[in-house]
Amino acid sequence: MTTTDSNPASVEVDPSGRFAGTGTRGTRILGSMTVVAMVWLVAFGLGFSPADRDQDEAVRIMYVHVPTIWVAYMSFVVTAVASGFYLFGRSKALGWDRLAGASAEIGTIFVAATLVVGSLWGRLTWGVFWQWDARLTTTALLFVTYIGYLAVRRLGGSHQQRARRSAVVGLLAVLLIPLVHWSVRLWRSLHQEATVLDTDGDIDMDGLMLFSLFVGVVAFTLFYIWLVLHRTRVMAMEDMMDDRGLDLALASRRAEVVPTQKLEEN
Amino acid sequence: MSIWRVACLVARKDLLVERRSRVVLNQVLPFAGVTMVIFAFALDSDAVLERVAPGLVWLATMFSLLVLVQRTFAIETDDGALDAMRVAGVDPRAIYLGKAMGLAIELLVLEIVLLFAAVILYRQTVPVDGIALLAITLLSATCGLAAVGTLYGGLAAGFKGRETLLPLLTLPAVAPVLIGATRAVEAALGTAGAVVSDGWPWVGLLLVFAATFGVGGSLAFGPLIDE
Numbered sequence: 001m002t003t004t005d006s007n008p009a010s011v012e013v014d015p016s017g018r019f020a021g022t023g024t025r026g027t028r029i030l031g032s033m034t035v036v037a038m039v040w041l042v043a044f045g046l047g048f049s050p051a052d053r054d055q056d057e058a059v060r061i062m063y064v065h066v067p068t069i070w071v072a073y074m075s076f077v078v079t080a081v082a083s084g085f086y087l088f089g090r091s092k093a094l095g096w097d098r099l100a101g102a103s104a105e106i107g108t109i110f111v112a113a114t115l116v117v118g119s120l121w122g123r124l125t126w127g128v129f130w131q132w133d134a135r136l137t138t139t140a141l142l143f144v145t146y147i148g149y150l151a152v153r154r155l156g157g158s159h160q161q162r163a164r165r166s167a168v169v170g171l172l173a174v175l176l177i178p179l180v181h182w183s184v185r186l187w188r189s190l191h192q193e194a195t196v197l198d199t200d201g202d203i204d205m206d207g208l209m210l211f212s213l214f215v216g217v218v219a220f221t222l223f224y225i226w227l228v229l230h231r232t233r234v235m236a237m238e239d240m241m242d243d244r245g246l247d248l249a250l251a252s253r254r255a256e257v258v259p260t261q262k263l264e265e266n
Numbered sequence: 267m268s269i270w271r272v273a274c275l276v277a278r279k280d281l282l283v284e285r286r287s288r289v290v291l292n293q294v295l296p297f298a299g300v301t302m303v304i305f306a307f308a309l310d311s312d313a314v315l316e317r318v319a320p321g322l323v324w325l326a327t328m329f330s331l332l333v334l335v336q337r338t339f340a341i342e343t344d345d346g347a348l349d350a351m352r353v354a355g356v357d358p359r360a361i362y363l364g365k366a367m368g369l370a371i372e373l374l375v376l377e378i379v380l381l382f383a384a385v386i387l388y389r390q391t392v393p394v395d396g397i398a399l400l401a402i403t404l405l406s407a408t409c410g411l412a413a414v415g416t417l418y419g420g421l422a423a424g425f426k427g428r429e430t431l432l433p434l435l436t437l438p439a440v441a442p443v444l445i446g447a448t449r450a451v452e453a454a455l456g457t458a459g460a461v462v463s464d465g466w467p468w469v470g471l472l473l474v475f476a477a478t479f480g481v482g483g484s485l486a487f488g489p490l491i492d493e
Contacts, residue, residue: 087489141438148435155425165421168486169435172417175482176439179475183442186471187449 022233030226037219044212052209058124059209061117067216069114069139071224075107076146076173078228083170086163094239095232097163100170101153102231106224108146115139134185141180145173159239269360276356276364281371283341290372294333298376301326302383312389317458319388320451323380324407324444330376331411331440332433335419338369343423348491358488362416366483370412377404396454399465403454406469407447409476414439417483421490439479446471 023031045063052059082100086092118136119129130136153166284290305322309315315322342348342365351361381400384390392400418435422428446468452458453465 141441144434144438148431148438151431151434152421155422155427155431164489168489169421172439172482172486175478179442179471179478180438183445183471183475186467187445 022230022237027226027229030222030229034219034222034226037215037222041212041215041219044208044215049208049212050206055125058121061121061124063212063216065114065117065121066213067220068110068117070217071220072107072110072114074221075103075110075224075228076142076177078103079107079149079170080174083167087167087171092160092163094159094163095236097159097167098232098235098239099228101150101166102228102235104146104149104153104170105231106227108143108150110220110224111139111143111146115143134181134187137184137187138177138181141184142177145176145180149173159242269357269363272356272360273363273367276351276361277367277371280338280341280365280368284368284372289337290334290376294330294337294372295376295379297333298326298330298380299383301329302380302387306387315388316390319384319390320455320457321444321448322388323377323384323451324447326380327373327377327411328437328440328444331373331415332436334369334372334376335415335432335436336429338365338372338416339419339423348420348423352491358491359484361491362420362484362487365420366409366412366416366480369416370408373408373411374404377408390455390457392454393456393462396456396462396465399450399462399469400454402469403447403450403465403472406472406476407443407450410443410472410479411440413476413479413483414443417479417487417490420487423491442475443472446475 041063045060049060049063051057079100082096082103086094086096086100089096118139122131123129149166149169152169153162155162155165157165302322305326306315309318339348342351348361352358381390381392385392414436418432418439422431422435425431449460450465450468450472453460453462453468456462
């Protein structure tokens with residue numbers, strides 16, 4: 001074995017040594033809860049919640065737009081924390097690295113969803129797909145930064161090399177994001193101020209709308225956790241396959257050598 | 267030997283290699299010059315060019331930065347010199363600081379040439395009261411660019427696909443420098459009625475950026491190249 005992590009505990013392996021899949025009882029329950037929450041979100045987002053006074057029906061986009069960016073931020077925090085645990089922890093367990101990678105992958109997809117959905121909302125509300133305001137521009141740069149992080153993960157080398165490199169880049173991204181935000185904010189700002197997490201602490205929103213938004217956050221958070229669990233396990237399997245492939249190659253090389261030696265002995 | 271002494275030796279080595287090979291002089295400077303000319307083709311208006319000249323100078327600098335970083339690490343990885351330095355027990359922080367210093371000096375020369383090009387091609391004038399702001403902006407922005415460039419250059423060095431990975435990592439990271447340095451140079455040159463006092467907050471941003479990535483880079487460089 002070339003790496004220290006040959007048997008990730010989270011992957012189900014049946015007695016014959018074959019992988020039984022990435023689903024467990026826990027993820028199946030979680031997946032069912034996600035489906036229920038999504039149906040609930042569709043019912044509230046498209047049905048029960050009222051249209052907005054100013055934004056009209058376009059406000060319904062918010063029930064996807066806001067939860068996806070919240071979850072994306074959360075996933076990048078998870079990436080940073082897991083990177084920190086890998087880099088500064090003693091065990092150098094690859095589990096942290098896989099958690100960081102899985103979280104960043106899913107966060108990047110969620111940021112992409114936020115940008116697409118947000119630009120549709122912008123077209124309806126502002127009349128344009130894109131405004132060069134602080135929050136939009138920071139989000140776009142955040143997206144590109146994590147695409148870069150994911151590219152670094154695919155540079156090659158051993159699992160530990162990948163883990164160390166990507167942990168450093170994952171932590172650097174945390175340094176970078178506030179600087180990008182500060183600079184772009186100084187540059188210009190037009191975005192609608194945050195409504196729910198306003199600085200005065202009062203929530204200024206219709207009750208049913210707020211509830212729909214809450215349902216959205218719950219649904220997308222469950223979806224995120226479900227995806228991260230599966231993706232981490234798939235990554236563990238990929239790492240195992242890499243190791244096993246190397247072991248098989250070594251074994252077949254040894255098998256080639258042994259008969260030659262026997263011939264020489266004879 | 268102290269870290270700074272080693273860093274100076276590494277920077278000196280890089281500049282010596284450059285003096286003998288003249289790649290920056292013969293290839294990177296002409297590349298930057300061509301960029302300035304093709305910007306004029308794209309924008310096709312004297313008034314627009316005069317307005318956006320500071321931004322174009324920094325954009326040309328960023329593109330040249332990518333070429334310079336590739337170059338500064340190509341001379342290390344081609345002969346396994348980076349590994350040799352590590353095996354010789356050179357502190358990775360000293361390698362990082364040295365490479366960044368060498369890169370910063372090359373960048374600074376490039377920026378001064380590009381500013382001259384902007385004066386000639388884009389009809390810019392440098393007012394006397396803006397010279398101090400201009401000089402400090404150039405220095406602080408250059409330190410930030412060199413810090414980021416060296417860090418990601420070291421990360422991508424020695425891997426397949428580094429030519430494409432480097433811009434992807436570097437350009438989003440140097441976006442704050444592009445914004446801050448452009449606004450500060452606009453203030454220094456008085457572009458579109460900007461006054462010198464507008465430029466100082468941007469210099470603050472550039473200094474914070476350079477300090478953050480300088481410290482972060484020197485700490486992160488060891489784990490990145492230690493393979």
